[in-house]
Amino acid sequence: MQTGVFVGRRRELEELRADIDRTGLDTLAGRKSPRSRVLLIAGRPGSGRTALAEELARRLVAEYPDGVLRARLTGADGQPVPTERTARALLTAVGAPVPAGAGEDELTSALRTALNGRKALLLLDDAMSAEQVDPLLPDASDCLVVAVSRGPLTGVPDVRPCTLGGLDTAAGVELLERYAGPTRITCDPMAASAVVEECGGQPAALVLIGGWLAADPKLSVVDAANRLREVTPPEDCESAGRTVARAFQLAHGTLPQNAARILRLLALAPAGAVDAHTASALAGCSVAAAQTALEDFAARGMLRPEAPAGDLPPLYWVPGCLVPRLVALLAERERPAEAELARARMLERTVRQLHSCRASTRTDDPLTRKRLAELPRPLRFPSARAAEEWLRGRLPALLAAARLAVEDGRLDTLARRLVSALTRALTAHLGAEEAGPELYGLHQLVLDVARRRVMPLEKAAALLNLGDLDARAGRTREALSRYREALDAAREAADPYATSRSLESIAAAHHELGDWERAADWYRRALELRLTRGELADEARVYGRLGAVHAYAGEWTEALRDWRAAAAAYRRLRDMAGQARALGEIARAQEHVGRPQDALRSCQEAVEAARRAGDARLEAAVRLRLADALEHLGEPAAAHAQRQEAGCLLASGTAAVPGSEGEAISAGSTGTPATPAARREPSVTEGYLRNR
Structure with missing residues (x-):
């Protein structure tokens, strides 16, 4: 406020x-x-x-x-x-x-x-x-x-x-006195009343005149009234704002040259929010000099200070009634190239602040600590909590800066860096779930730039991220449309990673919609690409998802084949946890095709793999499935022993039960599980925009 x-x-x-x-x-x-x-x-x-x-x-x-x-x-x-x-x-x-x-x-x-x-x-x-x-x-x-x-x-x-009209004379004089001080107003009440009348009782004009009087102790109230009468308002000013424009013109004209330039450049501040870093970057001066200038502007009534929150540095707002005059002065007295350079400096400073903000969450990393130490002291945050407070407090201005940079179109490289840095800082401090609404808008900005600059790789990345957010919000058909467009862009860019991600995402969307045939078809396409590139870990994952789709469709023979391929890939990777999950799903498929003895052996192998993986919760889940297999074979005592062992493991475990590729291992039932939410990989924006 x-x-x-x-x-x-x-x-x-x-x-x-x-x-x-x-x-x-x-x-x-x-x-x-x-x-x-x-x-x-x-x-x-x-x-x-x-x-x-x-x-x-x-x-x-x-x-x-x-x-x-x-x-x-x-x-x-x-x-x-x-x-x-x-x-x-x-x-x-x-x-x-x-x-x-x-x-x-x-x-x-x-x-x-x-x-x-x-x-x-x-x-x-x-x-x-x-x-x-x-x-x-x-x-x-x-x-x-x-x-x-x-x-x-x-x-x-x-x-x-x-x-509202103007203030009455008594209230106007009181407001003038609050800014100018009581001495001169008390000594010449008639002149003070004349100033109020000349300002039409408009509070903004009176604040500017009061601040001007306070800044110049030698100036009398009579002089202020006379000089105010002599000022001619700008021709481009609408009649409703002429009083404020005259007062501002008078106050601005008495500023030192450097201070006047800083004030004009504040017209470029996103959302009208200004702190010392913003002013410093715009004017190309030190942070200390910028802070002194902002305090002087606030004392003169040209900025509105915000009530401080926590340990955040002071924040100021440009009054809405002054923005048109600052914009006009900027266009009149600053060359377009200078204004664009000032905006670029501001965006660059913001990017560095966001990098520092994100890095504050990773101080356990020696490389990150080294990079933080290389930053100028004013750009560092004392703690991760202080960085999060800054991010939350400045978020409206940061989002406005990103939107303005993209809409401007002349600083697209900086705009993309800013969006990337803001995306990563939000994810680091707030998490993908809480930051989802802001991330959605940021990915749309990336998409706007990518379309304007004909950048298919960035376009694919933005569409994939937007599709993921749509899918998490339950808009699966909208997500499917995004993924199809991303696939076209990825193929245009000839990027295998984005292409395979798009193929898997399309399959996952069909999976979510219950269209098992199309889901299986798209997973096969993704698998073919993974196989040609020899990406073993990705092969294992896609085999698992394909097996899950066949299981939902009731095609247990095909599901068994896919899960065996997934288990073989995990074995080659020496991924014991993945192998244990795949073996558990193999056992479920074997039960459905009428091979209970094979299912029992697969469960026993899964228990051994989970034990070797050192994952107590996973081992507990597999033992529960083993107990089901034993019961189906008519061995209730052995099944009871396995459930007791699983209970002990669950009591000692600390991590969540890992799921299989496509779904979590179902414990206690071998029936067809409910349709899960489609699993997707992390955002690719960071990978594509990291060094751009």
């Missing part, structure tokens, strides 16, 4: 509080309200509308025990934020699961479900239209929504806007 000074607005606060208790149209009609009450604060940028919303939330927070959820509906570039992105952020804030790759309707429905039964306050800042607000409204009538917008939100029923 951004911190700032709040004064006045007593009447508006009373009106808003009264509007909460006002009888709604549904109640008057004898109906229960289907949605939460919506309060609307309408005003132009710089009128203090967000400050009023935050003050209202501060006063009401005790009445809403589930807290305040905040979302900004307009980006720093002035474009509306997609509703699915807002819903995803709110779901994360409320602690609800976020399905990766879900569309707007699914996410907004999940948000309403998550808020059902809660009493929370939603603050939706800078809404551009009712279409942005309406899908986010909770069905829970105990919730309250406070929306901030330029004007009325036609389309949201039963909403009366609280329209």
Whole structure:
């Protein structure tokens, strides 16, 4: 939450509080309200509308025990934020699961479900239209929504806007005094009132003038009023923002040359979020000099400091009302090549920070420790926890940086490096499951760059990763479409690894859909490629998956053949655990084809292989299967002894029971198992983008 000074607005606060208790149209009609009450604060940028919303939330927070959820509906570039992105952020804030790759309707429905039964306050800042607000409204009538917008939100029923004008003179003078100090204001109250009148009571303009006065102790309030009257607003400035533009033009003109340049370059900051590293990279100065400049800008009212969280370095925000002026000044006073170079420096710094963030989780590796020691001290994190806090706190800005870099199109190499570094840092700190929603968007960015630059290998990698995330979310048919497209790209790139991965993934998707014939066909294609390349470990895995498909189809003779081939491959690899799992599946297939004595021998061999592998949990699972085989042969005493031994092993084991290739070893039953979730290999983005 951004911190700032709040004064006045007593009447508006009373009106808003009264509007909460006002009888709604549904109640008057004898109906229960289907949605939460919506309060609307309408005003132009710089009128203090967000400050009023935050003050209202501060006063009401005790009445809403589930807290305040905040979302900004307009980006720093002035474009509306997609509703699915807002819903995803709110779901994360409320602690609800976020399905990766879900569309707007699914996410907004999940948000309403998550808020059902809660009493929370939603603050939706800078809404551009009712279409942005309406899908986010909770069905829970105990919730309250406070929306901030330029004007009325036609389309949201039963909403009366609280329209903001300028502050009254007394409140305006108080705000001016907060920034400029009490001495000069008390000595010349008439001049202070003249400044308030000249600024139209606009809080943003008064803050800028107050900061300017504070920075120049020799300047009198009368001088400020006179010079403010002489300033002509820029011609390209809309009438609603001329007051703020005049104050900013005056304040900016008095900055030292280097400081003014740093401020202009902040227009390039992703999502309007700035810290010392961002400013340092943009301006090409030291981190200490950048931090000093940011503190000075905050004192002058040109930046809004955020309340510090933990041990994170200070973060500042560019006020939305100043962004258009900074963009205009940047275009006017900086050459395009200089601006592009500044953006490249910022992206490069971000990539290095992300590498340091990820490396903080691997300090037990001597090579990683050496690389960390080679980094400049400001780029190092004191601990993995500090790195994770930084990643979570800066995640919106990091994602915005990746999106802007890809959309720009002129720095695609840096954009790909940034996406790769962010993907790896998220996976290292949050895990693939929790980071899934963000990873989905990042893989889409990789896909955009790959398509634009005609890079089939990167295209295949992105499509495989997107397909994996779709499959985990239960969108198997969408995943199948991704895998087929990835196969075409992999063949175009003539890359055998991506081709085989695509073939196996297509087979796994058909496997998940229960289409055993197609799954077997695609696994055979993948197996042919593995056999021609002599990749023994991959051969063993694919043989196992093919055996599982034949088992689901009830083709036990074919399944037996495949599992024998898998066991032979594991034997050649000296992989005793894999051999034990394959032998267990051989035993199951032998029972189904009516060869119980062979099944018993296979189980005994599996027990021996598991014992040699040193895996107690695996040995326990195989012994349970051996017990089933003994019971089928009419030896209950021996079966009981095996179950007792398995119980002792399970009590002492610590690892999860490893599954066979295609499914876990079923203990206690030799029937056809339930359809498993298709198993897939780790992400290939890291492998393809590591050095790009």
